[in-house]
Amino acid sequence: MYLPLHRETEGVYYISMTTDEKIKSLEKRLAKLEKFLEPQMKARVNFEEMVDKAAEIVSKYSEVSTSLLQRTLSIGYSRAAVLLDKLEEKGIVGVAQGGKPRKVLKK
Numbered sequence: 001m002y003l004p005l006h007r008e009t010e011g012v013y014y015i016s017m018t019t020d021e022k023i024k025s026l027e028k029r030l031a032k033l034e035k036f037l038e039p040q041m042k043a044r045v046n047f048e049e050m051v052d053k054a055a056e057i058v059s060k061y062s063e064v065s066t067s068l069l070q071r072t073l074s075i076g077y078s079r080a081a082v083l084l085d086k087l088e089e090k091g092i093v094g095v096a097q098g099g100k101p102r103k104v105l106k107k
């Protein structure tokens with residue numbers, strides 16, 4: 001994430017600004033940054049919801065695989081694999097054993 005500095009925050013001009021002007025300048029940059037990050041924050045919330053859905057789905061089975069999550073959640077392999085890793089971190093599914101399905105530890 002890179003946002004270029006504006007001219008008013010560079011060099012001599014910034015030094016000659018009053019404290020109030022500096023604060024206003026920084027508030028403008030912060031507002032732009034928040035606007036830039038808003039979609040990413042929403043995506044993070046959606047991912048957490050997806051982890052909860054995956055946990056609910058997994059609890060119905062004794063073994064689970066990425067392809068099961070792909071089919072039930074209509075997602076790609078990469079996202080299904082990340083979801084399984086998150087579920088492993090939470091202790092819901094066991095560790096990966098190559099291409100074999102993972103055991104469900106918590107129902």
